[in-house]
Amino acid sequence: MNLDTAAGQLPSRRIADAVRALITAGELAPGDKLPSERELARRFGTARNTAREAIRLLTEEALVTARHGRGVFVREKQRVVRWGSERYSRRTYRETGLTPFRLEMARQGMTPRVEVTSIEQVTPPFDVAERLKASPEEPSVLRRCNIYYADDEPLQVVTTYLRWADAEGTLLLQAETGPGGIYGRLEERGHTMTTGQDEITARMASQTEAQELDLPPGVPVLDVLHTSLDQDGEPFEVSRFVHRADRAGLVYNFPIEG
């Protein structure tokens, strides 16, 4: 391995540039182990902290990932799961008997698992209350928290909010919501999903989210705030999907208004 092609000005940049060049040239392949921090420092004639700063720069670029006690490794390319408006499709369920998440997992040859982490009556956060037309000052909604796993690795954290009036005394208070899932029960209460709105942002994960998603440093999350409207144009369900951005993509198809 040749590390002598370093450019840059600062020692830490020079080291980062050299290692990055090896990665982009393919001499260090995904999964390969980098020289240790102490070894890099020796080769470049710097203090260990300087080599460490170089590794930090590469980590921030999501090129490498450190494993305590083992070493620093070139990141593996992750399979990306693509989500879009069709994830709300009822037809999908009727035709396959699979929920959209399980269907996507089946497509990708991955094993799905859903963990229900809490089901509670709560006071909704302001943005949710606004969209759901619920009171932000009293426990007016049911909140269901889930974590979705693919091959036992967490992919997304989903928080669903329903008006308490719709949820009270139904299977929506249970982990197992019955055939057709949440939307099945909501149809029984007179809400058929007719249109949806997704509001999308990206950001770095909160501490809690980073923990729940087992997120490596330098990976942002895609935050999708979904609102379901029924046949009367009334909002009846709001969900927040927080995806690992390195394993999730979103796809929307739409007609162009003339």
Next chain:
Amino acid sequence: MNLDTAAGQLPSRRIADAVRALITAGELAPGDKLPSERELARRFGTARNTAREAIRLLTEEALVTARHGRGVFVREKQRVVRWGSERYSRRTYRETGLTPFRLEMARQGMTPRVEVTSIEQVTPPFDVAERLKASPEEPSVLRRCNIYYADDEPLQVVTTYLRWADAEGTLLLQAETGPGGIYGRLEERGHTMTTGQDEITARMASQTEAQELDLPPGVPVLDVLHTSLDQDGEPFEVSRFVHRADRAGLVYNFPIEG
């Protein structure tokens, strides 16, 4: 200012926790200056590097931002510009005479500016070639690179790809593309945008992008790969929008397939 409520185990975490608590409690408001690294180190009885590590943790959480020679400041909440499928609407242009970008800027009371950084005949990258049905092995497309500014701050970097056959000998090779812009010229070549597809991911910015967008550390980008299909369902334009995620959001409305 009271910094004694620190919890945590590690000194760097304790400092970060204390400062974060002040920010979330509102005692340090957006725009406020934090104590200097040396001052934090003195108060907590640590080395300066340890206080610096605490600041790094907060920077990674996008809570604070450092300005060389001035200090570390609590991040200002940024106004968020929301984009969605309506940004491609021709009706918008007919009714207001404004392109979608200028219209959104007018709504927000901001001053728009568009910089054309290059217009070249190039060999398209693989993902673009695939979507545009163009050859990835010869200079089969025109590439137009733009940077969009709001109040002279860069908001998004946009790269548009058109088939060379559609662009050759037209105003599309010029910076000023004439009335109705790019889509106006493409209509004259027989392509009316009928449906669109947006493929969305989030990631940390490349070095070039971070520079072009003047992006503070810890802010990811929203990457939108847009494909325009004409009246025959043929793709005729592909654009990549790279947005600062702290100042951009996306909104999609869609009917639910029964």
Next chain:
DNA sequence: TAGTGGTCTAGACCACTGG
């Protein structure tokens, strides 16, 4: 047990900003 990354110390010099 040896080697790795994670954190810390106590200095140092530089580049940038403001008065």
Next chain:
DNA sequence: CAGTGGTCTAGACCACTAT
């Protein structure tokens, strides 16, 4: 000019992983 963040040195001890 003094004060700030940006970078670096040359050590140290700890926690984790593999053998």
